[in-house]
Amino acid sequence: MKKLGFGLMRLPLKSGDGKDIDLEKVKEMVDLFMAHGYTYYDTAYVYHGGFSEVAFRECVVKRYPRDSYTITTKLPLFGKPDRAGMEKIFEESMTRLGVDYIDYYWLHAMGKDNYAHAQKVHAFEYLQELKAAGKIRHIGFSFHDSPELLEQMMTEHPEVEYVQLQLNYLDWEDGWVRAHKCYDVATKFGKPVIVMEPIKGGSLANPPKQAEKILKDYNPDASCASWAIRFAASLPNVMVVLSGMSALWQVEDNVSYMDDFKPLTDEEYEVIAKATENIKFAIPCTACRYCTDGCPMSINIPEVFALYNNLKRDLGRRWQYKDKYKELLKTSGNPDSCIGCEQCMNICPQHLEIPKLLAEASADLV
Ligand code: SF4
Ligand code: SF4
Numbered sequence: 001m002k003k004l005g006f007g008l009m010r011l012p013l014k015s016g017d018g019k020d021i022d023l024e025k026v027k028e029m030v031d032l033f034m035a036h037g038y039t040y041y042d043t044a045y046v047y048h049g050g051f052s053e054v055a056f057r058e059c060v061v062k063r064y065p066r067d068s069y070t071i072t073t074k075l076p077l078f079g080k081p082d083r084a085g086m087e088k089i090f091e092e093s094m095t096r097l098g099v100d101y102i103d104y105y106w107l108h109a110m111g112k113d114n115y116a117h118a119q120k121v122h123a124f125e126y127l128q129e130l131k132a133a134g135k136i137r138h139i140g141f142s143f144h145d146s147p148e149l150l151e152q153m154m155t156e157h158p159e160v161e162y163v164q165l166q167l168n169y170l171d172w173e174d175g176w177v178r179a180h181k182c183y184d185v186a187t188k189f190g191k192p193v194i195v196m197e198p199i200k201g202g203s204l205a206n207p208p209k210q211a212e213k214i215l216k217d218y219n220p221d222a223s224c225a226s227w228a229i230r231f232a233a234s235l236p237n238v239m240v241v242l243s244g245m246s247a248l249w250q251v252e253d254n255v256s257y258m259d260d261f262k263p264l265t266d267e268e269y270e271v272i273a274k275a276t277e278n279i280k281f282a283i284p285c286t287a288c289r290y291c292t293d294g295c296p297m298s299i300n301i302p303e304v305f306a307l308y309n310n311l312k313r314d315l316g317r318r319w320q321y322k323d324k325y326k327e328l329l330k331t332s333g334n335p336d337s338c339i340g341c342e343q344c345m346n347i348c349p350q351h352l353e354i355p356k357l358l359a360e361a362s363a364d365l366v
Pocket of ligand 2: 284285286287288289290291292301302347348349350351352354
């Protein structure tokens, strides 16, 4: 299988509403992706408020034969569903996707709390039942926690076939994400890795100026995103690298270097190491948007953080980001209205202290 997968979590929108996906644009992107021989798609029950799965049905399932693509979707345990709740979510995913089997079905965003709940409601056993019944083909989980927990999960659940990890060159040796160590655990247990966030929520496609200069000085023709995707794809135990593509030009860029994929050379690894020394983001939000649906004040948390990160690394253009913030507040709840309910913190895979960070961002952006 080619190593590039289509992540369906940041699809192009027709308006500020995350559910308002521009299906015609997605169809163009899908057609180009398929024309280049790529087949792997990744969605989740929660992406785009449930409409990512629907978009996949409309743009792929209704337009391509079933044996020309594979689909991954994920069972969320954030809302602490019991057995009946998990069954309801699975059936809803099947209906939204419009398929009669799912190629890869993952438990979503496993970490300490979600794993405890998975054990309590026998979620792994439920997945095995679905597999035995032919409703899903392969079992796995996406993971956001420590290598120690990953080791424990791999030991307690040898039936798992794959693991999806947050892995990119910035998080490779990061003290909290510890992507390198997690990758080593998966490899030790013989489980292929599917990479999520290879561009760290898009931020490595547009890194700070000094880092961008290092990459461009070495190869002016290579996009910054290509360095990040190739870093992940160069790892031998990586099966697929997911790219959450939002526009046709991103598909064009990705296929331009993944069609005839060449792993990074030793010299290129050194260039990435130098660039990494020059990259620091004020808030390491990956724009996964898990936090947005449940916010009672409708605060567009990832957009606020993205503007804040841009402002912090590009102070010379701070007025531009302040203007954009004013625009954003026309469609988003004001961060100052945050009531500190911590719903967002409980779901954030990056474990960000969101209310505190929103207050900091808002103070600088006004
Ligand atoms: S803590 Fe604030 S930002 Fe988070 S969900 Fe509650 S109101 Fe929204
Ligand atoms: S704040 Fe956390 S949950 Fe929300 S978009 Fe960023 S990384 Fe995702």
